[in-house]
Amino acid sequence: MTTEVYESVLHPQSLVAELKKNNVSHVVWLPDSETNFLYNMMMEEPTLDLIPVCREGETMAVAAGLWVGGANPVVLIQNTGVFEAGDSIRGLCLDLNQPLVMLVGYRGWTRRGPTPDSAGRFIEHILHAWGINYYLVETDDDADRISIAFDESVRLNRPVAVLIGTEFGV
């Protein structure tokens, strides 16, 4: 009898593959520790144009402009950045019915034991308050939920969040 080892890791390749599958043109982003390993892979991917910003609220506005111009952007920020970007999410994404997938590093996420980080405790409540649906991605097996988020955001003309719940494997 052999034992199959289940590798519960999320590799950056899985995320990049999802972005390519959904014809993403631009990644508007500000670095965070949850998505650190993704950076080098995105830099090497010729189909993705990275747009670094100085503060997370800018991501929603740059993405809105890209969308108006016919591009297909995503934003990539940490959950703390979602808190910072609040008025841009309200005034642009929600008020303008903008389809947008927000990839969000889930700082503070824990599956077991206490959750001491308030960034982890508050994010889902904030998304609920704004009526923004979200999907949790923790391993490679979850990565196809990103495509579900894309379909939903376009179908409903709304932002949809993907919470990246683990540090990446390399």
Add this chain to the structure above:
Amino acid sequence: MINNTDAVRVIDSNREDAVVVPTMNAGNHRFGLPSVTTNQNLDLPISGAMGKASNVGLGIALAQPGRKVFVLDGDGSLLMNLGALVTTSTKAPKNFYHFLFNNGVYAVTGGQPIPGSEGVTNWEEVARGAGYAAVFSFDNLEDFTTGISDALAAEGPVFIHLAVEPEIENTPVQFRTRASRTAQQAYQEVTAALAGDN
């Protein structure tokens, strides 16, 4: 100082097929771009986003590199999102023209002075230091009318500082006359207009 309506009229008359993204005084439907525009289908007024008009304009400029994009920003708006200058200069779109309507006050909240407005802040130096490719400044209508063509001939990102007279509003937002064209309509119309060109 340049009258606000005169400023947007000069800009509009030089737009050709540019997308124009105005905010605050420059986007007001009574005395801003909507009151003089000759191509509403390519006007995208932005409000309620804490100084993000330039970011929206940057996104359009990157998605539409063959078309000029004009952002008509406010000084208070830009202060709320000053990092946007560096975000813009990092991507350095050659088709990006950033007009700053410097009226020295928060005109839509009653005319309170903005930080730095008492001769403290030098906007041209701020833009230059942030990495804009070219910087122009005008403080009277005659110079602006004749000089705008030089600014628009320069390779972006270009920063055009305008000293303008404030149009002060002191009515609570819920009691103001609203523009007939909503932000959502504008968003849809500009998206459709640009899609038609693709």
